[in-house]
Amino acid sequence: MSAYKQVAIIGAGPAGLITGSILKKAGFSISLYEQRECLGGTWAIQPLSTLVDIRDGVSGIYSPIYSSLRCNVPKQIMELPDFPFPDDYPCYPRHNQVFSHLQRFAEHNDLLRHIRFNHRFLALEANSQPERWQVQTSQSLSEFDAVIFCNSRYHYPTYPDLEAFMPFTGRLEHSFSYREPEAYLNQRVALMGTGSSGEDLSREISHCASRVYLCAHSGSRELHKPVEGAYGAHNNLTRQSAIVACDGRTVILENGKKLRDIDVLILCTGYQPDPVFRQALPSIGLSGDKNNLAPLYLNLFHPRYPELAVTGMELASAPFILYHCQAKVIAGYLQGKILLPNAIQRQFAAEHLELQSSGRVSFSIRQRRSIAQLGHLAKLAGIKSPAKMVDSTLSINNKQRLRYPDDYRDLPWEGGEQSFQ
Structure with missing residues (x-):
């Protein structure tokens, strides 16, 4: 039986909701902490009543979504793997359609009662028992067996x-x-x-x-x-x-x-992760700035404390699929079904990855190495690999985007209806 029972998830955006759904189905007791009053993370548009000069500060703004924004990749690689977009959604959904879909996903998976809104993450500390972690937010202090950081990298400007x-x-x-x-x-x-x-x-x-x-x-x-x-x-x-x-x-x-x-x-x-999150990293043996977070085993696990994991912060063209694969691996490890190397081997592998990628956790799914990483996570989780589908879909999308930059979203999709199911 797994020693991990209670799991804190920081963030109720796409990564947090996907991770919460998978961990809940795996039998874990979950608590999602969301700093805003609504779920959806970046996809929850925040109307502004006045124009903002950055020299006056941008505090209180949490989303870069604008009124006309549409996905710049087709819905096949934007949809949730086990909860596809409605058939009447366009190939390149609008931001409000993605947000509505995330709301339906949360309701379908009974996640709303597990979300603590208006709880901004402040700090993480190990308590007197090394296997337990104290999560401090703006409104609470609670203990958990595992903590998954799913806070977006798009909440603050760079x-x-x-x-x-x-x-x-x-x-x-x-x-x-x-x-x-x-x-x-x-x-x-x-x-x-x-x-x-x-x-x-x-x-x-x-x-x-x-x-x-x-x-x-x-x-x-x-x-x-x-x-x-x-x-x-x-x-x-x-x-x-x-x-x-x-x-x-x-x-x-x-x-x-x-x-x-x-x-x-x-x-x-560009954008960067929450500075408060970055300030908390040294206390748990990680380091990070506006572009970097290291070292992480598989770009996912803390090498010494694998019950601490980070997802949702990558620069990915197939983000929901990536979060799904990462969450499956996290759940498999916490259940004891996926065995990781020992701590020394994890540390070595994480540091090797850091040297390869300058410490960036924000690998881009467009890169060949990242497509291979996506396939590796799927294999580790024992699920169908989306790597080939993502690669071919992105290739077609990029060609259309190059040829028709102004209206590629409104043209017929040339790549068929393949999806990650």
């Missing part, structure tokens, strides 16, 4: 060195607080970053703004084919080199060019 941007006298924003393109009506807008946020927001804002500039370092990751000249909704969007300085409302670029009379500068520079 900033570059802001010194270059402080002289800017227009409004300085982060994509974290973007909600509607109408807020930029007839304005001149510069965005920094060519990841998903920069690409999507620049195109959307171009419907309302007078001019839009998408700025990035040469050689930055670009999700679409480079575009020469003006493009966008009104032929008013251009790509520019990176921003290196600001002077009043003038933005100075890496190549020496100056963009004048800029009204709004939006930093599309």
